Amino acid sequence: MADLVWASMGELARLVASKAASPVEIVKAHLDRIAALDGTLRSYITVMGDSAREAARAAEASVMAREQLGPLHGVPIGLKDLYCTKGVKTTGGSRLLGDWVPAEDATVVTRLAAAGAITLGKLNMHEFAYGPEGLNAHYGDAWNPWDRSIHRICGGSSSGSGAAVAAGLCPGALGSDTGGSIRIPSALCGLTGIKPTYGRVSRAGVLPLAWSLDHVGPMCRSAADCALMLGAMAGHDPRDPSSSRSPVPDYAAALTGQVKGLRIGLLRRAFLETADAPQRQAVEQAVKTLEGLGASVRDVSLEQMKHAAAVVAALISVESYAYHEAWLKTRGAEYGPDVRERLLVGAFVSGADYLRGQRARRLIRDEMDQVLGGVDVLIAPTVPIAATTVGAREAVVNGAPQPVRPSLLRYTRPFNASGHPAASVPCGFTPDGLPIGMQIVGRSFDEATVLRVADAYQRVTDWHARRPPLGA
Amino acid sequence: MAATASPPPITRDTLAALARAQGLTLSEADLDGLLPLVQATRALLDELAAAPLGDVEPTALYHMR
Numbered sequence: 001m002a003d004l005v006w007a008s009m010g011e012l013a014r015l016v017a018s019k020a021a022s023p024v025e026i027v028k029a030h031l032d033r034i035a036a037l038d039g040t041l042r043s044y045i046t047v048m049g050d051s052a053r054e055a056a057r058a059a060e061a062s063v064m065a066r067e068q069l070g071p072l073h074g075v076p077i078g079l080k081d082l083y084c085t086k087g088v089k090t091t092g093g094s095r096l097l098g099d100w101v102p103a104e105d106a107t108v109v110t111r112l113a114a115a116g117a118i119t120l121g122k123l124n125m126h127e128f129a130y131g132p133e134g135l136n137a138h139y140g141d142a143w144n145p146w147d148r149s150i151h152r153i154c155g156g157s158s159s160g161s162g163a164a165v166a167a168g169l170c171p172g173a174l175g176s177d178t179g180g181s182i183r184i185p186s187a188l189c190g191l192t193g194i195k196p197t198y199g200r201v202s203r204a205g206v207l208p209l210a211w212s213l214d215h216v217g218p219m220c221r222s223a224a225d226c227a228l229m230l231g232a233m234a235g236h237d238p239r240d241p242s243s244s245r246s247p248v249p250d251y252a253a254a255l256t257g258q259v260k261g262l263r264i265g266l267l268r269r270a271f272l273e274t275a276d277a278p279q280r281q282a283v284e285q286a287v288k289t290l291e292g293l294g295a296s297v298r299d300v301s302l303e304q305m306k307h308a309a310a311v312v313a314a315l316i317s318v319e320s321y322a323y324h325e326a327w328l329k330t331r332g333a334e335y336g337p338d339v340r341e342r343l344l345v346g347a348f349v350s351g352a353d354y355l356r357g358q359r360a361r362r363l364i365r366d367e368m369d370q371v372l373g374g375v376d377v378l379i380a381p382t383v384p385i386a387a388t389t390v391g392a393r394e395a396v397v398n399g400a401p402q403p404v405r406p407s408l409l410r411y412t413r414p415f416n417a418s419g420h421p422a423a424s425v426p427c428g429f430t431p432d433g434l435p436i437g438m439q440i441v442g443r444s445f446d447e448a449t450v451l452r453v454a455d456a457y458q459r460v461t462d463w464h465a466r467r468p469p470l471g472a
Numbered sequence: 473m474a475a476t477a478s479p480p481p482i483t484r485d486t487l488a489a490l491a492r493a494q495g496l497t498l499s500e501a502d503l504d505g506l507l508p509l510v511q512a513t514r515a516l517l518d519e520l521a522a523a524p525l526g527d528v529e530p531t532a533l534y535h536m537r
Contacts, residue, residue, distance in 0.1 A: 212531075310519045317513060329495055341505055347494050348487065348510045353517045358530035360523045365531065 004029040005168035006467065009075050009225040012171060013116075016063060016074035023059035023074030023118065027052050030076050030120055034169050037470065042140040043163035045081045045091055047121040052076065055118045071252075072232055073116030078170035080158050081122035082129060082207035083109050092207045093125040093157075095138045095334045096327055106205025107240065108174065108216055108233045115232035120170050124160030127339045129176060129209040130320060132184050132408035134159020135390065137336035144189060144387045145468035146434055152387040155188035155408065157181040157209075161219045162189035166468055172220040172229050178209045179312055180383075180412025182217050183424040187382035187437025190426045192454060192464055193219035194226050197445045198419030199244035201230070202237030210319035211242075212358075213312065213416045222464055223425065223454035227251035230447060246445045254448035255455040260294030262453065265375035269301045271411055275384040276397045282428030282436040283381045286457065290379075293456060300375060304367045307360045308414040309406070314349060314357025315417075321346025365418040372420070372443045377453055380411050382424040382437030411439060421447045425454045426463035435463075482510055 004026050007015070015021035031049050038044055059074040079085065082092050084102035091097045109119070124142045126134050134156025135141045142159040144152040145167040154162040158175030162185030165173050175182035177195040186193030194217050201216040208214055218229035234248045266272065266287055272280055291297050321328070324343050332340055372378065385395045385407050394401040415422040420441055427438040438457075442450035458464050482490075484507050491498045498506065 307520060307523055310516045313513055313516050314520070329497070332497075337505075341502075341509055344496070344498075344502075344506055345509050345513050347496060348482070348490055349513065349517065353520070355530050356517070356520045356523075356525070359525045359528045360520050361531045362528050363523060363525075 023056040027056040043160040044121045070116035078173040084205040093127040107202040126157035129157040155185035175219045177215045186424040188387040190435030194423040202240040204239035210316040259456045262295040263375040264297045265300035267380035271380035275381040278430040279381045286427040304363045317346035318354040368418045378441040382439040386434035
């Protein structure tokens, strides 16, 4: 059974289709592992054991009846607990929605189910997705599986998704990313995750943090699995007015393993140069690996990046306050203290400040489009630090103390402001054995190239295949 | 058009008055905790006054394609 929880999503789908493994035993293996480990890891808020077993039996019957199978038929997944699930409570990681049961599924949940995926449960997260550490005062702080002895953050806000996939409690999960919430936990938990282009994947039925910055995407153990999941999710949705009508390519077919002739722009200034030594060295080595595969590399810089923190602050504060205003006035005591405080800040940001942020955002986006006109992808570290201990407010970076929260967000949020697709892939470990992530950024709606680069790298390295020290 | 000059730093009293005007009921402890966050955010946003915005229009929320 141990092999089933470490198999890739693609392998599981092939095992099911060839009748080499039953969805029933695959789901059972994951539910057993959740029961054994999640008391400590706290990655799930709700485990949907009964419905998962029922769906697995139905999936098995479909196989036996030789019905046409979807690309994820019989493959288990986890959902960050801000995706609406019909008949199953959706908390947003908050006590305010502790008993809320949506009447409809989010569009992506419907699409993944149509592809044959089986939902194991709803995953822990920073309350209402407002925090890059991934902590939760109501449902417990998820435990990073890469350190058994010290309680370290998983990164957030999709912390439960990070812990669950890394620990073999599901092979793939949905995260969401407003300032880095897919890529940060992917980096700190040793996963591959992709924030697609804004508009590529429907946000309908997803609890918002900030409408104009929120992105929906997968977190898996390989780029190939991300391609599989993204292919099942992407595409226009009439329920989401921001979703694009751009055609969705076959992401799995794009994974050729080839990067010969690919032009890489290395973000050295303000990114690589400011990362801690292990992160810097790991990304430099990864770029050399890609060079060895035939890619060319040159340094590029993003001058407008200096506005990213202010742009995201203007947008996220006002949009999140607008969504939460009524609750803050009537049920404020039910929020965790840190999230309530941050949400209230938006009450004191003016409309002019908000629109100045939306205007400066265009500078960031236009410059990235321009830079990406000369290279095919950008590469940078995902975060400058490794997973800190829970509660730590500072981390030492190159010998100097730095505040944890802005450090976690520094390299990821510019691409929320710009909307460009960005992935994080494992590229090494710190001397303490903690994962390091490399960020790959592509042109708008060119997730295929981002995933192709990530997959080519993973074909010649094994960072993504290593397992945390949890036993079997 | 150039951005207007930065407003004076927000004080605890100003914060309390602004909160009341918006119908927010904040305790003394709330105000103490919130003030440095609001001050830091406003200082950050002031940086955008130096951005070369010129005729740049706000980014549209919705794709028109």
